[in-house]
Amino acid sequence: KAGVTQTPRYLIKTRGQQVTLSCSPISGHRSVSWYQQTPGQGLQFLFEYFSETQRNKGNFPGRFSGRQFSNSRSEMNVSTLELGDSALYLCASSLQEFGGKTQYFGPGTRLLVL
Amino acid sequence: AQSVTQPDIHITVSEGASLELRCNYSYGATPYLFWYVQSPGQGLQLLLKYFSGDTLVQGIKGFEAEFKRSQSSFNLRKPSVHWSDAAEYFCAVGAPGNQFYFGTGTSLTVIP
Numbered sequence: 001k002a003g004v005t006q007t008p009r010y011l012i013k014t015r016g017q018q019v020t021l022s023c024s025p026i027s028g029h030r031s032v033s034w035y036q037q038t039p040g041q042g043l044q045f046l047f048e049y050f051s052e053t054q055r056n057k058g059n060f061p062g063r064f065s066g067r068q069f070s071n072s073r074s075e076m077n078v079s080t081l082e083l084g085d086s087a088l089y090l091c092a093s094s095l096q097e098f099g100g101k102t103q104y105f106g107p108g109t110r111l112l113v114l
Numbered sequence: 115a116q117s118v119t120q121p122d123i124h125i126t127v128s129e130g131a132s133l134e135l136r137c138n139y140s141y142g143a144t145p146y147l148f149w150y151v152q153s154p155g156q157g158l159q160l161l162l163k164y165f166s167g168d169t170l171v172q173g174i175k176g177f178e179a180e181f182k183r184s185q186s187s188f189n190l191r192k193p194s195v196h197w198s199d200a201a202e203y204f205c206a207v208g209a210p211g212n213q214f215y216f217g218t219g220t221s222l223t224v225i226p
Contacts, residue, residue, distance in 0.1 A: 004157075033214070043204065043216040056213050090157055096210075102148065103214060105157040 001027055004093050004106035012112045018079040021109045025072050025093030031055075032074040033103060034066060037088040046089075049074055078111075086113045116141050118207055120217035127195050128225045135190040135220050137205030145207040147188040149179055152202045152219075161203075164188065175199070200224045 005024045013019050025032050033056075034046040045058035049068035068074045072093075078085055088110050092103035119138045127133055139145065146165050150158040162173025169181040179190045188205060202221050208214040 006157075042218045045213050048213070058213070088155075092158075102160060102163055103208075104160065105150070107157040108155075110155070 004091055004104055006089075006091050006106040006109050008109060009107065010110045010112075012114065013081050014114050015081055015083060017081050018077065019081060019111060021076045021078075021089055021091075021111075023074045023076070023091030023093075023106060025074070025091075026104055029093035029095055029104075030072050031094040031096060031101075032068055032072065033092045033094070034074070034076050035090040035092065036060075037090055037108070038086075043090070046076065081113045083113050086111060116145075116207065116212070116215050118205055118215050118217040120203075120205055120220050122220045123218070124221045124223070126223040126225060129197050130194050133190075133192045133195045133199070133222070135203050135205075135222070137188045137190065137217060139186050139188065139205075139207045139215075141186075141207055141209070143209060144183065145209045147179075147181060148206040148208070148214075149173065149177070149188070149190045150204045150206060151175075152204065154201075158204060161190070195222075195224055197224045197226060 007022045031050045033048040036044045048056040052068045063079045066076045088108045090108045091106045094103045095101045117140045148163045149161040152158050161177050162171050164171050164181045172178050177192050181188050202219045204219050205217040206214050
């Protein structure tokens, strides 16, 4: 069974632009979670989607948003990019809603904001 | 408040030596417990997990972890470390209906 895939793997943007990241979960998984990983803050939870509904949200500004499609694929959008948004963005999928089952991670999207 | 503590930011061991990475948690109830490993520039790979039952769990790559409820700990161990084990290790806790919480990670260096 294929693992979690994320596209693109690397991205360079400039301040003020917006970006959309994509995540395809493991087949059959209905939960998708997003995390931001930076050297200073570690792994921080952004949000979780289950069956196209946002179920949990972390403490991030409204510039960070997401959605999930009927096939469980998810996208994350960041508007008005700031230098501090440079990070590795990880997506994880799970069979059940947050915490209910093991999360399996994708390879991540490395975003650099100049 | 829920939290996960990995007291050791960085550990260096010699190849062939034993390894123990510490993880302590603070949670309202007995959570699900996980250890993940991350190689540079990569995502997180699940090493092992504990949901219930036997408190000593076996994982991939020869790793094991022991859940100690009285100490709120879930330490990761390996009897003989290989050079390929050099990576960042994350402990995580979760529970149904609640988000995952990750520790800040322990970076492992293996000396030949």
